[in-house]
Amino acid sequence: xxxxxxxxxxxxxxxxxxxxxxxxxxxxxxxxxxxxxxxxxxxxxxxxxxxxxxxxxxxxxxxxxxxxxxxxxxxxxxxxxxxxxxxxxxxxxxxxxxxxxxxxxxxxxxxxxxxxxxxxxxxxxxxxxxxxxxxxxxxxxxxxxxxxxxxxxxxxxxxxxxxxxxxxxxxxxxxxxxxxxxxxxxxxxxxxxxxxxxxxxxxxxxxxxxxxxxxxxxxxxxxxxxxxxxxxxxxxxxxxxxxxxxxxxxxxxxxxxxxxxxxxxxxxxxxxxxxxxxxxxxxxxxxxxxxxxxxxxxxxxxxxxxxxxxxxxxxxxxxxxxxxxxxxxxxxxxxxxxxxxxxxxxxxxxxxxxxxxxxxxxxxxxxxxxxxxxxxxxxxxxx
Ligand SMILES: *Cc1c(COP(=O)(O)O)cnc(C)c1O
Numbered sequence: 389x390x391x392x393x394x395x396x397x398x399x400x401x402x403x404x405x406x407x408x409x410x411x412x413x414x415x416x417x418x419x420x421x422x423x424x425x426x427x428x429x430x431x432x433x434x435x436x437x438x439x440x441x442x443x444x445x446x447x448x449x450x451x452x453x454x455x456x457x458x459x460x461x462x463x464x465x466x467x468x469x470x471x472x473x474x475x476x477x478x479x480x481x482x483x484x485x486x487x488x489x490x491x492x493x494x495x496x497x498x499x500x501x502x503x504x505x506x507x508x509x510x511x512x513x514x515x516x517x518x519x520x521x522x523x524x525x526x527x528x529x530x531x532x533x534x535x536x537x538x539x540x541x542x543x544x545x546x547x548x549x550x551x552x553x554x555x556x557x558x559x560x561x562x563x564x565x566x567x568x569x570x571x572x573x574x575x576x577x578x579x580x581x582x583x584x585x586x587x588x589x590x591x592x593x594x595x596x597x598x599x600x601x602x603x604x605x606x607x608x609x610x611x612x613x614x615x616x617x618x619x620x621x622x623x624x625x626x627x628x629x630x631x632x633x634x635x636x637x638x639x640x641x642x643x644x645x646x647x648x649x650x651x652x653x654x655x656x657x658x659x660x661x662x663x664x665x666x667x668x669x670x671x672x673x674x675x676x677x678x679x680x681x682x683x684x685x686x687x688x689x690x691x692x693x694x695x696x697x698x699x700x701x702x703x704x705x706x707x708x709x710x711x712x713x714x715x716x717x718x719x720x721x722x723x724x725x726x727x728x729x730x731x732x733x734x735x736x737x738x739x740x741x742x743x744x745x746x747x748x749x750x751x752x753x754x755x756x757x758x759x760x761x762x763x764x765x766x767x768x769x770x771x
Pocket of ligand 1: 447448449450474475526554555576
């Protein structure tokens with residue numbers, strides 16, 4: 389049984405000082421009804437922050453992926469290449485459109501999409517005369533995928549990239565913001581993300597016409613007319629003005645939040661260095677890893693316990709840790725889908741799933757809470 393100490397969460401929301409002020413502003417001006425000045429402000433400020441021409445605020449990151457697929461014309465029977473090591477939200481919108489996901493493995497250096505696996509997938513697709521309509525590249529846990537080689541391959545085949553940067557706001561790749569490199573970039577402001585609006589998302593792009601079209605779809609595809617007139621299928625996907633107010637305040641302190649998460653990571657590395665067999669997720673030289681979550685793998689032969697045993701031991705101490713994402717090609721939902729491993733005999737995402745875990749990394753984590761996590765971790769290993 390767990391003890392009665394306070395629960396430590398993986399990545400809880402962390403509000404700053406200005407959120408209430410922005411919400412109050414929305415109330416004072418009665419901009420409660422969905423759209424309003426905070427929505428426009430949040431879009432402008434986020435696009436500026438990541439370095440894209442424009443942005444569209446949405447009710448979730450999943451909605452953003454869905455609209456990006458629609459903008460790229462993904463339909464029934466089309467194929468979409470997609471990172472396998474990710475949260476199911478990355479691939480669900482492929483199914484919404486009746487298209488077929490083809491899963492691409494990770495590489496060991498970044499834990500993100502393997503250019504080797506992607507290349508093989510494209511070669512086979514070309515041979516079969518069935519190229520994908522889009523490639524969804526995920527940047528996981530705060531680190532960018534190695535975009536240059538991935539983009540070179542996609543460009544060679546003329547297939548656009550959707551960057552799922554839901555976990556990578558503030559992440560950089562060779563000086564560019566994650567999300568600004570693909571044709572479309574997607575962010576999430578779900579409660580566990582690095583900043584949150586309690587729920588929300590954003591799609592960014594340099595293609596303002598495409599964003600304009602997505603904006604139309606996201607508001608029930610209402611045509612210009614006095615009466616309610618609709619010629620296309622639409623969705624209710626917009627973010628409310630109240631939540632956008634929270635998002636603006638959160639964006640103002642994003643850089644501080646990143647610094648704190650990186651400091652938490654550094655402390656874990658330092659204090660757990662005495663434990664044999666641990667390997668923290670590497671930080672590639674090409675950019676900034678925000679360390680949204682501290683993740684590591686455990687070599688059971690050296691450490692003496694498995695990642696899952698450590699997760700369970702932490703749960704006993706009322707601490708929320710999690711295994712690394714279960715690859716989508718192993719999910720019952722996607723049974724039968726094609727999968728391209730990093731090397732024909734080496735599946736990196738499966739190894740990461742079986743040996744990896746995520747530690748509490750929220751920017752509100754206190755030093756003493758972190759000490760509790762470290763102590764419980766060491767105790768689990770020495771049991
Ligand atoms: C959170 C997340 C999403 C979905 O975002 P929502 O805002 O929850 O819809 C998509 N992809 C990844 C990798 C995520 O972590």
